[in-house]
Amino acid sequence: xxxxxxxxxxxxxxxxxxxxxxxxxxxxxxRILVREGFDRASTNRIAEQAGVSIGSLYQYFPGKDxxxxxxxxxxxxxxxxxxxxxxxxxxxxxxxxxxRTLVTAAVEAHRIDPRLHRxxxxxxxxxxxxEKVETFSRRNYALFKAYLERHSDExxxxxxxxxxxxxxxxxxxxxxxxxxxxxxxxADDAALKTLIDExxxxxxxYLQ
Amino acid sequence: xxxxxxxxxxxxxxxxxxxxxxxxxxxxxxRILVREGFDRASTNRIAEQAGVSIGSLYQYFPGKDxxxxxxxxxxxxxxxxxxxxxxxxxxxxxxxxxxRTLVTAAVEAHRIDPRLHRxxxxxxxxxxxxEKVETFSRRNYALFKAYLERHSDExxxxxxxxxxxxxxxxxxxxxxxxxxxxxxxxADDAALKTLIDExxxxxxxYLQ
DNA sequence: GCAGAATATGAGCGATCACTCGTGTTCGCT
DNA sequence: AGCGAACACGAGTGATCGCTCATATTCTGC
Numbered sequence: 001x002x003x004x005x006x007x008x009x010x011x012x013x014x015x016x017x018x019x020x021x022x023x024x025x026x027x028x029x030x031r032i033l034v035r036e037g038f039d040r041a042s043t044n045r046i047a048e049q050a051g052v053s054i055g056s057l058y059q060y061f062p063g064k065d066x067x068x069x070x071x072x073x074x075x076x077x078x079x080x081x082x083x084x085x086x087x088x089x090x091x092x093x094x095x096x097x098x099x100r101t102l103v104t105a106a107v108e109a110h111r112i113d114p115r116l117h118r119x120x121x122x123x124x125x126x127x128x129x130x131e132k133v134e135t136f137s138r139r140n141y142a143l144f145k146a147y148l149e150r151h152s153d154e155x156x157x158x159x160x161x162x163x164x165x166x167x168x169x170x171x172x173x174x175x176x177x178x179x180x181x182x183x184x185x186x187a188d189d190a191a192l193k194t195l196i197d198e199x200x201x202x203x204x205x206y207l208q
Numbered sequence: 209x210x211x212x213x214x215x216x217x218x219x220x221x222x223x224x225x226x227x228x229x230x231x232x233x234x235x236x237x238x239r240i241l242v243r244e245g246f247d248r249a250s251t252n253r254i255a256e257q258a259g260v261s262i263g264s265l266y267q268y269f270p271g272k273d274x275x276x277x278x279x280x281x282x283x284x285x286x287x288x289x290x291x292x293x294x295x296x297x298x299x300x301x302x303x304x305x306x307x308r309t310l311v312t313a314a315v316e317a318h319r320i321d322p323r324l325h326r327x328x329x330x331x332x333x334x335x336x337x338x339e340k341v342e343t344f345s346r347r348n349y350a351l352f353k354a355y356l357e358r359h360s361d362e363x364x365x366x367x368x369x370x371x372x373x374x375x376x377x378x379x380x381x382x383x384x385x386x387x388x389x390x391x392x393x394x395a396d397d398a399a400l401k402t403l404i405d406e407x408x409x410x411x412x413x414y415l416q
Numbered sequence: 417g418c419a420g421a422a423t424a425t426g427a428g429c430g431a432t433c434a435c436t437c438g439t440g441t442t443c444g445c446t
Numbered sequence: 447a448g449c450g451a452a453c454a455c456g457a458g459t460g461a462t463c464g465c466t467c468a469t470a471t472t473c474t475g476c
Contacts, residue, residue, distance in 0.1 A: 015473070018423060037335055043464060053425045058465065122334040127245055134389060159402075165390065166382060166406055173381030174374060181342060182373065194367075198374055205413040219452085223443065226453060251434060261455040266435065417476100424471065432463070443452070 013060060022060050024050045026074060029067045034115045038123040043067070065129050072124075075116060076136055082109040087143060095154040095207065098147070100200045106171050107196065110179040111186070118180050137168070144168050148207075155207050167203050174199050219267060230268050232258050234282060237275045242323045246331040251275070273337050280332075283324060284344055290317040291348070295355060303362040303415065306355070308408045314379050315404060318387040319394070326388050345376070352376050356415075363415050375411050382407050 013019045028050035032041045043064050047054040061067050086105030090098035110117060124130055145164040148155065155163075178185040178195055185195045221227045236258035240249045251272050255262040269275050294313030298306035318325060332338055353372040356363065363371075386393040386403055393403045 013423095015422065017473075021423080038333060039335070042462075044462085054465080055426065055467080056424050059423075063464070125246060125333070126330040127247070137389075162402065162406060165385075166410060169381050169385050170378040170410065173377050177373075177377050181345075194370065198370060202374060202378065202410065202414045206410045221453095223452065225443075229453080250432075252432085255456095262435080263437080263456065264454050267453075271434070419476095420474090422471105422473070425467105425469080427467100429466080430464100433461080434459105435461105436459080437457105439455080441452105441454070443450100445449090445451105446447100 018060070021052055021056055025052060025057060025061065025067065026070045030071045030074075030116055033068070033071065033119045033123075038068075038119065038125075041068070068124060069129060071116075072120060072130070075113065075120065078112050079109045082112070083140070083143070087147060090147060091150060095151050096200070096204050098151065099203050099207075100196065102144075102147075103171055103175075103196050103199045103203070106175040107179070107186075107192070110175050114179055121176070121180065137172070140168050140172075141165060158207070163207065166206065170202065171199060174202075221268060226268070229260055229264055233260060233265060233269065233275065234278045238279045238282075238324055241276070241279065241327045241331075246276075246327065246333075249276070276332060277337060277340075279324075280328060280338070283321065283328065286320050287317045290320070291351065295351060298355060299358060303359050304408070304412050306359065307411050307415075308404065310352075310355075311379055311383075311404050311407045311411070314383040315387070315394075315400070318383050322387055329384070329388070345380070348376050348380075349373060366415070371415065374414065378410065379407060382410075 013022045025046065029041060029046050032046060032049060036045075041064065043057055044054055046064075046067060047057040050057075057067075061070070082105050086102055086108075090101040093101060126134075141161075141164045144167060145160050148160050148163060152160070174195075184191065186192050221230045233254065237249060237254050240254060240257060244253075249272065251265055252262055254272075254275060255265040258265075265275075269278070290313050294310055294316075298309040301309060334342075349369075349372045352375060353368050356368050356371060360368070382403075392399065394400050
């Protein structure tokens with residue numbers, strides 16, 4: 001009847017009531033991802049556990065992928081805050097100390113919601129509309145490269161583009177792996193300090 | 209009727225005919241994973257494309273996971289060969305040269321079947337019986353640690369366990385990311401050499 | 417208080433999934 | 447040649463999936 005898309009591109013929430021519906025759907029999706037895994041996170045189950053009808057779910061999200069993407073975006077927003085504040089702090093510090101600040105922030109960021117982070121990293125198929133995970137890393141390269149440019153007088157002569165790739169990839173892998181697969185490395189403050197010390201040494205040694 | 213498990217734990221292939229069936233199933237699974245992705249790799253589709261009945265598939269594999277696990281194992285076997293031969297070569301070389309050998313091998317290993325490697329890394333949910341992916345990395349830590357022990361006179365005083373974690377995780381992440389997300393880094397011999405140079409510098413600088 | 421827009425509902429459809437089992441075919445062995 | 451074991455077959459079952467749409471309820475502006 002109406003020529004407006006009946007169910008397809010989905011409408012945007014405008015009233016307070018519908019915004020609450022959207023929120024509870026995203027939150028429930030995150031909870032199910034953590035508690036039951038990606039496979040069991042069907043739209044029917046999400047709607048049921050959210051206390052929202054399946055019809056309402058499809059009023060705001062075109063499908064499961066969109067729900068998961070919303071969860072990812074929300075999680076990234078958190079990580080982004082930590083990253084931005086660390087970069088701000090590091091920019092006024094000498095290189096060695098700045099790198100340590102950034103490494104510490106990387107560990108912190110991975111500890112925000114480790115169980116969700118793990119699911120996003122290990123169970124979400126990076127395919128279709130979910131493959132933009134990579135663009136997030138690109139932005140990190142760019143931000144770190146800008147940091148290096150501002151401290152280029154403290155570095156050996158390097159290709160900053162390449163150096164950013166090496167540093168960001170290594171730190172991300174080390175913190176990610178430590179948090180998710182080697183919990184012993186964060187068991188106490190001493191272990192945590194050792195991890196940060198070693199990672200900082202790796203990066204500073206490479207850059208200078 | 210028979211008290212032997214009728215269809216459950218599945219039998220092992222003994223005749224040449226059935227071994228061929230198993231082989232074509234694994235091969236087809238790998239092909240579908242690469243060409244259509246993990247989601248579309250259903251047991252029905254695998255059997256159909258392999259030219260094997262769905263019943264035969266279930267005679268040898270308890271389910272989709274087992275098929276995928278077999279593909280992973282086969283791929284790992286290939287990687288393992290490269291790793292072993294590189295470690296053998298490196299063990300008789302001085303540290304800087306040995307590390308370079310190992311880094312080169314890491315890049316080589318990632319280039320064996322990059323499309324399959326990508327699918328295994330990005331689309332396979334590491335859950336259930338598929339989570340043993342990590343034990344593979346553990347073995348790499350151990351092998352590299354043994355290498356470091358044999359060259360400990362060339363190193364600064366370090367915790368070899370921790371150093372192995374740092375080195376293996378970094379090199380793996382750098383080569384993985386370069387091969388899968390930054391193809392420009394392997395476009396020509398010069399770029400490839402640069403990547404290997406930088407990675408080697410990172411590791412050697414850290415160890416000495 | 418009322419009209420129309422926004423929001424919410426859920427039974428149910430068609431597709432696909434993993435997997436079974438009764439039956440037919442081929443093999444190894446004597 | 448003949449027998450039992452190994453192997454292969456595929457229609458069919460029940461569960462679950464993503465998703466639709468006709469209908470009901472609630473909100474907003476006047």
